[in-house]
Amino acid sequence: MIDPGLVPYRRNVFHVRETGNEILIISGKRNEISTLNSVGSFIWKCIDGERSLEEIYLLVCEEFDVPKKIACRDTGRFIEQLKKKSLIAFRQDEKISKEI
């Protein structure tokens, strides 16, 4: 599991467009396009280079009224997918520890 104290930031993104309640992201040298559904779009908007994963998990809990454990699990998986697609990275030296 990813360290919840890490701060994710967006990278490698050329263009972001909201369409309906989804987000389309054009990224990378090959201009790949990714689609985020409504939940993914909310999480994406939370990634601002300032908030830690812990803070994002809390926001997801509040927005979708889900238990913290589920928010952490599902959001964490989504974050890993974004990382795998090189759409985000983590600020290693800005790890923030806060109590939930």
Added chain:
Amino acid sequence: MGNKRACRIKTGSVVIGLTCDTADVADNLNTYFGLSECTGPPDIDISLHVEPGGNEIDIPGSLFTTKTGGRGGFIMGGGLVRGAFDPRNGSGEVFVKETLLEVPVIKVFEQFLFQAFYSAGKRNNYDALLVHASGVIRRRKGFLFVGASGKGKTTIARKSGEYIVVNDEIVLVEKADDEYFLRGTPFNGLFREKAGGKAPLTCCFLLDHGKDHRIEEISQGEAIKTVFQEIVPPVGLEDRFSQEVYMEILDRAEDLYRMVPIKKLLFRPDAGFWNVIDDIYRQGRVI
């Protein structure tokens, strides 16, 4: 043809003129594209020179992303194609390595012609896009079947023999009077019995294989994304290939979504998919 070295490649409402070095080159291109005599001046005219060789160069998948140059001059595919085009007078000159004109590699050369089409279109303010898709006109309605290689575009064409198959590889989606139309192109897929035609674009289907024929609704994002991926970049010969092009493609995909129903079609390799298409019209799920 009056000029035996001439090819006239009519795509939608524009004509690309190629003046070849020899009648043999022109004959080969006319045969490959199934070109018939086309009267009237072309919208752009390009002198085509064939150069020996090209085997030493790796054939790229794209002449768009391997395009360099500026000020009307271009090099594509690491030197397989080089030339210049002046959009002000619509004339140009291109040098092509002979290996690129051989079947099946000539399909890569078609990408040069896609760019030539867009150049010709710009000169005429012709609002049309080339799309990697199969197109069928059935009962005066145009149907677009979009999908990556292997998803069934040619199968759709082969199972639609009683209708007008305009193409199984590259079709034209033309916009006029705030309406989209499906048209054919001379570019070649595996289905060679393509026919000309034009019809209002009624529905766009995103293809995938299935155990049974089924039509599914898809999200706006997925619909736009899939169409985005199959639009041939609207880059003319005079244009550099830049990331901004992708924003234009996204705009066009969104516009198409706004105006034409886009659905997912899962199908088996038989003509029964037309029955499920008829069903959604009867059910009023497509206007």
